[in-house]
Amino acid sequence: MIHKTYPVNGMVCASCAQTVEQAVAKLPGVEKASVNLATEKLSLDYDKDQVDFQTLADTVAKVGYQLEVPLLSQDFTIEGMSCASCAQTVEAAVAKLKGIEQASVNLATEQMQVMYQEGQVNTKDILEAVAESGYQAFVRKDASQARIDQGQKQEQHMDDLWRRFMGSAIFALPLLIVAMGPMLGLPIPSHDYPKLFAGIQLMLTLPVIYFGRSFFSQGFKALFKGHPNMDSLVALGSSAAFIYSIYATLRLWLGGESHFVMQLYYESVGVILTLITLGKYFESRSKGKTSEAIKSLMALAPQQARLIKDKEMTMVDLDQVQLDDIILVKPGEKIPMDGQIIEGSSSVDESMISGESMPVSKKVGDQVIGASLNKQGSFKFKVNRLSQDSTLAQIIHMVEEAQGSKAPIARLADKVSGVFVPIVMVLALLSGLAWYFLGQESLTFALTITISVLVIACPCALGLATPTAIMVGTGKGAENGILIKSGDALENSHKIQVMVLDKTGTITEGKPKVTDILLATGQSEDQVLQLAAAAEAASEHPLGQAIVDQAQAQNLPLAETSDFKAISGQGIQVKVAGRQLYLGNLKLMQAQAIDVKTYQAKANMLASQGKTPMYVADQDKLLGIIAVADQAKASSKAAIAALHDLDIKVIMLTGDNEKTAQAIANQVGVDQVIADVMPDDKASVIKDLQSKDKIVAMVGDGINDAPALAQADVGIAIGSGTDVAMDSADIVLMRSDLMDVPAALELSAATIRNIKENLFWAFAYNVLGIPVAMGLLHLFGGPLLSPMLAGAAMSFSSVSVLLNALRLRNFKIKAKNVYKNV
Numbered sequence: 001m002i003h004k005t006y007p008v009n010g011m012v013c014a015s016c017a018q019t020v021e022q023a024v025a026k027l028p029g030v031e032k033a034s035v036n037l038a039t040e041k042l043s044l045d046y047d048k049d050q051v052d053f054q055t056l057a058d059t060v061a062k063v064g065y066q067l068e069v070p071l072l073s074q075d076f077t078i079e080g081m082s083c084a085s086c087a088q089t090v091e092a093a094v095a096k097l098k099g100i101e102q103a104s105v106n107l108a109t110e111q112m113q114v115m116y117q118e119g120q121v122n123t124k125d126i127l128e129a130v131a132e133s134g135y136q137a138f139v140r141k142d143a144s145q146a147r148i149d150q151g152q153k154q155e156q157h158m159d160d161l162w163r164r165f166m167g168s169a170i171f172a173l174p175l176l177i178v179a180m181g182p183m184l185g186l187p188i189p190s191h192d193y194p195k196l197f198a199g200i201q202l203m204l205t206l207p208v209i210y211f212g213r214s215f216f217s218q219g220f221k222a223l224f225k226g227h228p229n230m231d232s233l234v235a236l237g238s239s240a241a242f243i244y245s246i247y248a249t250l251r252l253w254l255g256g257e258s259h260f261v262m263q264l265y266y267e268s269v270g271v272i273l274t275l276i277t278l279g280k281y282f283e284s285r286s287k288g289k290t291s292e293a294i295k296s297l298m299a300l301a302p303q304q305a306r307l308i309k310d311k312e313m314t315m316v317d318l319d320q321v322q323l324d325d326i327i328l329v330k331p332g333e334k335i336p337m338d339g340q341i342i343e344g345s346s347s348v349d350e351s352m353i354s355g356e357s358m359p360v361s362k363k364v365g366d367q368v369i370g371a372s373l374n375k376q377g378s379f380k381f382k383v384n385r386l387s388q389d390s391t392l393a394q395i396i397h398m399v400e401e402a403q404g405s406k407a408p409i410a411r412l413a414d415k416v417s418g419v420f421v422p423i424v425m426v427l428a429l430l431s432g433l434a435w436y437f438l439g440q441e442s443l444t445f446a447l448t449i450t451i452s453v454l455v456i457a458c459p460c461a462l463g464l465a466t467p468t469a470i471m472v473g474t475g476k477g478a479e480n481g482i483l484i485k486s487g488d489a490l491e492n493s494h495k496i497q498v499m500v501l502d503k504t505g506t507i508t509e510g511k512p513k514v515t516d517i518l519l520a521t522g523q524s525e526d527q528v529l530q531l532a533a534a535a536e537a538a539s540e541h542p543l544g545q546a547i548v549d550q551a552q553a554q555n556l557p558l559a560e561t562s563d564f565k566a567i568s569g570q571g572i573q574v575k576v577a578g579r580q581l582y583l584g585n586l587k588l589m590q591a592q593a594i595d596v597k598t599y600q601a602k603a604n605m606l607a608s609q610g611k612t613p614m615y616v617a618d619q620d621k622l623l624g625i626i627a628v629a630d631q632a633k634a635s636s637k638a639a640i641a642a643l644h645d646l647d648i649k650v651i652m653l654t655g656d657n658e659k660t661a662q663a664i665a666n667q668v669g670v671d672q673v674i675a676d677v678m679p680d681d682k683a684s685v686i687k688d689l690q691s692k693d694k695i696v697a698m699v700g701d702g703i704n705d706a707p708a709l710a711q712a713d714v715g716i717a718i719g720s721g722t723d724v725a726m727d728s729a730d731i732v733l734m735r736s737d738l739m740d741v742p743a744a745l746e747l748s749a750a751t752i753r754n755i756k757e758n759l760f761w762a763f764a765y766n767v768l769g770i771p772v773a774m775g776l777l778h779l780f781g782g783p784l785l786s787p788m789l790a791g792a793a794m795s796f797s798s799v800s801v802l803l804n805a806l807r808l809r810n811f812k813i814k815a816k817n818v819y820k821n822v
Contacts, residue, residue, distance in 0.1 A: 002045070002046065002047075002048050003043070003044065003045050004043075005043045006042045006044070006056070006067050006068060007040060007067075007068040008020055008035065008040055008041065008042050008067055008068070009065065009066040009068060010064065010065040010066055011035075011040055011065060016065065018035070019064075020035050020042060020060055020065055021035040023060065023063045024044065024056060024060065027046075027056070027059060028051075029049070029051040030045070030046045031045045053069070053119030053120075054119060057069070069099075069117040069119070070118045071116065071117060072116055072118050073114070073115050074113075074116070074139065075113055075114075075139075075140040076111065076112040076113075076114065076127075076130070076138060077110060077137070077138045077140050078090055078105060078110050078111070078130065078135055078136070078137050079135065079138070080134070080135040080136055080218060081105075081107060081229075082218065082229055082231045083107070083229050083421075083463055084107055084463020084464070085228065085229040085459045085463075086135065086222070086229045087463055088105075089133050089134070089135075089222070089227035090105050090112065090130055090133055090137075091103050091105045091112075093132060093133035094114060094126055094130065096129070097116075097121050097125055097126065098120055098121060099116050099117040099119075099120025099121035100114065100116050100121060101115040101116060101117065102114070102115040103115075107460075107463040107467060108464055108471055109467065109471070111140070112130075112137065132225075134218075134222050134227060154284065157284055158284045161277060161280050161284055162281055164211045164277050165274065165278045167207065168207075168270070169274055171205075172204075172208050172270040172273075175201060175204035175270045176267050176270070176271055178200055178201055178267075179201060179266065179267035180267065194258045195252055195253055198248070198249040198261065198266075201266035202249055204266070205242065205269055208269070208273050208274060209242065211273070212238075212274075212276075215234045215238065215273065216239070219233070219235030219236070228422060229421055229459070230421070230459050232421060233421060233425070233454045234273075234454070237451040237454035238269050238272055238455075240447060240454075241265035241266075241268050241269045241272075241447070241451050244263070244265060244444075244447055245266050245269070248260040248264055249264070262444075265447075267788070268451065268787040271788040271791065272455055272787055272790075275788070275792045279798060279799060282799045282802075283460070283464075300334070301336070301370060302318075302336050302371075303318065304317055304318065304336070305321055305327050306328040306330070307320075307321060307325060307326070308325075308327065309326070313328060318336055318337065319387070321336070321387075322386075323383055323385075324383060326342070326381070326382055327381055327382075327383060328379075328380050329368075329374045329378065329379055329381065330378050331374060331375065331376055332374065333373075333374050334371060334374070335348070335368050335369065335370055335371065335374055335381075336370055336387075337370040337383050337385060337390055338367070338368065338369055338370045338383070338384060338389075338390045338391055339368055339382050340366070340367055340381055340382050340384055341363065341366050341367075341380070343364065343379060343380040344364075344378055344379030344380060345361070345362060345363040345379060346361075346376050346377035347359040347361050347362065347377075348360050348362050348368060348373065348374055349372060349373040349375055350369055350372040359375050369390075370385070370387070370390040370392050371392045395483060395734075408487070409466065409752065409755055416462060416763075420462065421459060424454065424457040424770065427453055427770065428449075428453035429450065431449050431450065431453055431774040431775065432447065432449050432450035432453075433446070435449050435775060439775075448784070448786070448787065449773070449774060449784075452774075452785050452786070452790040453773045455773075456770060456772075456773040456791075456794050457773075457794070458762075458766060458794045458797045458798060460798040461761070461762035461765060461798050461800075461801045462759070464758075465759045465762045466487075468802055468806075469751055469754040469755045469758055470487055470490060470751065471805075472751075472754075472808040472809055473747060473751030473754070473808050476747060477744065477747050480743065480747075481734035481735050481740060482731065482733060482744045482747060483732040483733075483734065484748070485729070485730055485731065485732070486730060489714055489730035490748050490751055490752070491752055492695065492714050492730075493697070493748030493749075494749035494752050495695050496713070496714060497647075497648060497695045497696070498650075498651060498696045499643050499648050499649070499650050499696075499697050499699065499741070500651045500652075500653050500686060500689070500697065500699070500708070501652055501653065501670070501699045501700075501738075502653060502654065502698075502699060502700035502701065503630075503653075503664060504543075505718065505736070506718055507632055507636045507670075508630040508631060508633060508636075509630060509632075510630065511542070511546075512542055512630035513550070513628065513630075514547060514550040514626060514627070514628055515627050515628065516606060516611065516627035517529060517624060518599065518606075518625040518626075519624045520621070520622040520623055520624050520625070521622075521624070526556060528623055528624040528626070529547065529550060529551050529554070529556060530556045530557070530558065531559075531576055531579075531616065531623065532583055532626055533550070533552075533556065533558055534558040534561055535561060535576050535581050536548050536583060537561065538574070539566065539572055542630070544572070547628065559576050559577040560576075561576050561577075562574070562575045563575045567584065569678035570585060570587045571585055571615075572584060579618060581617070581618055582594070582615070582616075582617045583614055583615070583617075584614065584615060586603070587676075589617060589622070592617070594615075594617045594621065594622055595622070596617075596622050599622060599625060603625055604659055606625070606627045606660075607657055607658075607660040608659050608663055610660060610663035610667065611627040611628065611629040611660060611663075612627065612628050612656055612660045613625050613626075613657070614627070614628060632667050633736070633737070635737050635738050635739040636668045637669055638739060639737075639739045639742055640669045640738075642739070642742035643745075644669070648745075649671050649672070650669075650671050651670065651671065651674060652664070652665050652670045652674065653682060653708070655675075655676065655678065657676060658675040658676060660675075661673045682708035683707040683711040686698055687711055690711075695713045696712050697713060697716060698711070698714075698716065699738070700716075700717065701718040701736075706728040709728040709729045709730075710728045714730050714731065715731070716729055716730070716733060716744065717729035718735075719733050719734035719735055746813055750811050751808060754804065754807070757804055758801045758804055758805060761797075761800060761801060762797065762801055765793075765797045769793060772785050773785050
């Protein structure tokens, strides 16, 4: 038996749920069926050998509803790709399969992400489709092992390329000297000995072809399958030059026609293969550097931990540590896992995770993060997250997901890459024929043109332009505590026109304190505070927690409570020692018909000072008002100034009252305040702003911010916030520093600018290089591009794009320096 949950569309009432439930429960093999109307989901326990998804879908459809096809996600490693055309071929082959929702291949990481419908297609079908297209796919299961395997394969690939280059160069260099020697007056066998001259070149060329044999095997394989790639272009150009040279050699040897000595292309074949192999080596090295951020993050975690068990300490590997185990950490050691301190205290350097340089004080009850550095004292902590679920592991996963994603700007390059190689092959053939028949040139000249066009064209530069910049940009963000979760988020961030900020915990510290207690009856301040603290003890709201903290600081005992109820956007109602109490804002008092008019002016005065007045009342009357203030963060004013300089309108969105919100807004320079907003209405506010053709970002940290974060064009979660907020967001800021918001936008703009530069040079190289190779300059009396120079230029184009992307590693965030004194 297996357990599955499926969304059901079309249900409007409990009767609908019952109908679906009963219909599915009758199927043979279904042990249990339960429909939840609120979540609109069907939960099943069934035998997969008797029931499949299609049977379930048909059954639900017969009773008038629709069972949604659940989408599964799987990552694959792809081997054998050499250029953007290869990536397009694999993508297209998988996308054609029935049930595939999305297939995305990243040439730089050699990874494929596939979203597919359960029951419609499986991993075996996907693997077979990739194999049919001429490449090899492997299911990527264990992420950490996959990273190790991929790293080892990259190292092996680079070593192989270097050996191939050195082997090729040993023979290509003397080949070039022999071929060009007569022109330089070198004392070597030349045109006076045509048979020997040709024979030496042939013997030197054969080893180079052997070292570069993968160009031919992979290139022709892709060509015969109807999906030619860059290797196909190299293979065609080199083969044409080599075959014609063999023909000329045979004419020399057998026919004695000495003029064929001037029609040998052996040096072009040898030098082209050697230079392209060298270019591939540099490309591989550069691609390896784009993922250095991931390698650096992986290297942060220690390999062992001091495990305390039965009062004995032993050093164990991290994979032997279990949840709730006790770990000892000494000064100067890295913390091996996430957990909670149960004994001792220290200061911890968390800069490798958050980007924050100042050590953080830690005491009993505080959380510690794996891979951070213990600076001073020793302490023991209880493990609450294993290595694979740790904060570091989540960060690495987020960065990898972003690096594997595609930005919308890449679509143009993808479209061009898909048709690039066939077009180049046609252009090469047409230009050669045109020069031969219309230009009244020799077959040798026409062949030179054809080979040059085939060799100079470079789809690699197009394919690498976007993913390499995204890899370096997201990696740079991770180093600064800015986790950008997708290519879409990266591209959209620099377009933002309106930035919506939550108040509590985002603009403010999120650690409010009690500042004033106003009395409305004969009770004392301590009595009102004691009642309010008891009522708020069960609440998780930061304002309520401030009241509880104040009561505990004054050592006030808290009475028993019952019937606690949170009233969204208003406050709470609860019984304290059997007495019904209400704590909240003016809306709550009005809803309970409690007269507060006498104290309204005082409440407004507190609000105008940036304090939040909280009314405390029983069933009949107001007992008092407790004012709580939450100070603005030190960096908030500077961050908002930086956003203004980026021409972004800043709006504060809060459930707090208008006067309190406006007071905070005045302190930090917010343009507009939208206050008294119910948590459920925050997403509606975002939607309304978007309806005015504005690109809107939302920054928040709480559970009630999650819908708004999901609705925004770019959702940004403050790292100290909840997991729900982080899951809903497109960008996660590991620190609670609002200055990281403009920093993220700067990084986005720099990365997109880098992508545009890469695409420009990739397109410009091909737009200019191919016509030159076709003989455009020669047509007007200019020089002719030799196949050797074409091969060198092709190799340089890919490397130049990668080197440009690597410049992002030196990116400096302007906002943190320019606005630090605001």
